[in-house]
Amino acid sequence: MTTASPSVVVFGSLHYDIMVHGPARPRKGETVTGNSWHPKCGGKGGNQALSAAKAGVRSHMIGAVANDDFGRALTENLARGNVDHRFVKTVAGVGSGMSVAIFDSEGDYGAVIVSGSNLTLGQPDVDAASEVFAAGGVLVLQNEVPDHANVSAARAxxxxxxxxxxxxxxxxxxxxxxxQLVDVLVVNAIEAEQLAAVPVVDTLAGALGAARQLADRFPVVVVTAGGEGVACATKGGDEFTVAAIKVELVSTHGAGDEFTGVLAAELARGKEIHTALQAANRAAAILVSTRHPE
Structure with a gap:
């Protein structure tokens, strides 16, 4: 679809992330001595809204934070990234969403999230942002807020x-x-396996097989395969893969959100899915190979 002024609306999560770096991620019952840690503003929703804005389209964030230091940091970060955050509400009686991500020496990570204020999102937040929805464009959703809230936003x-x-x-x-409301599904191999209820090998061929199967349920399915690339299949029978751009890996953290945010921005500009995926693939490659200040 093409609009006079491309717009991406992100309805979803905001988390204040604590990033811990160590030689390895701990196994059950194990304590690992880390090297360093630093804070970062995140949440899949917040990351994707910032990535869309960086890609050059109007980006709107609808979410929830608490009246705490984490919440203030999260909204200030959106403002610095030129994201419209007028409809990020502040709630009482619960903390802002947060996460702890533990990175190993190869740049891979595992994380634990505490949803907090993100779980308060629902129909009233969609109604409050009616002017944003009325403008149309591309809506981006994730699974870090309640399913019923996503349904309300998708309907709008x-x-x-x-x-x-x-x-x-x-x-x-x-x-x-x-x-039934989804136009484009974006998942990695683990998420595809959960949805398809069959094992998915984390290769391009495995990703394409999963995309092909899930295309029975969604119009367009995108399955990412990490350093191998990305596969796409449509309900109409079209399918293709895009190989990963080979770079020196610094960190995989945020790569999926960068990919999704740029994909949404390109779709909002009216680009067809193959072109949009190529742009998203390039953006993710740049992110994972860039060392950011801590």
């Missing part, structure tokens, strides 16, 4: 002819209603 954008991109992460069961 579809009512005006907009497009729904669901980054189904972290993996969880999707309601039938939400599935």
């Amino acid at each position: 954008i579809k009512a005006v002819g907009g497009q729904v991109v669901l980054n189904s992460a972290p993996a969880r069961h999707l309601s039938e209603e939400l599935e």
Whole structure:
């Protein structure tokens, strides 16, 4: 779809991340001595909104934080990134969302999130941001807020002819209603395996097989395969792969969000899926090979 002024609406999560670096991620019952740590503003929703804005489209964030230091840092970060955050509400009685991510010496990581204020999102937040939805564009959703909240947001954008991109992460069961509202599904191998209910090998061939199977349920399916690349299949029978750009890996953290945010921005500009995926693939490669100040 093409609009006079491309717009991406991100409805979803904001987390204050604590990044811990060590030689390895701990196994069950193990304590590992780390090398360093630093804070970072994140949440899949916040990251994707910032990536869309960086890609040059109007980016709107609808979310929730608490009246705490984490919440203030999160909204200030959106403002610095030129994201419209007028509809990020502040709630009482619960803390802002946060996470702890532990990185190993190879740049891979595992994380634990505490959703906090993100779980308060619902229909009232969609209603409060009606002017944003009325403008149409591309809506980006994730699985870090309640399913019913995602359904409400998806209904609102579809009512005006907009497009729904669901980054189904972290993996969880999707309601039938939400599935029927999704135009583009974006998942990694683990998430694809959960949705498809069959083993998925983390290779391009495995990703394409999973995309092909999930295309029975979604119009467009994108399955990322880490350093191998990305595969796409459509309900209409089209399918293709895009090989990863070979770079020196610094950190994989945020790569999926960068990919999804840029993909949404390109779709909002009216680009077809193959072109949009190539741009998203390039952006993710740049991110994982860039050393950011701590």
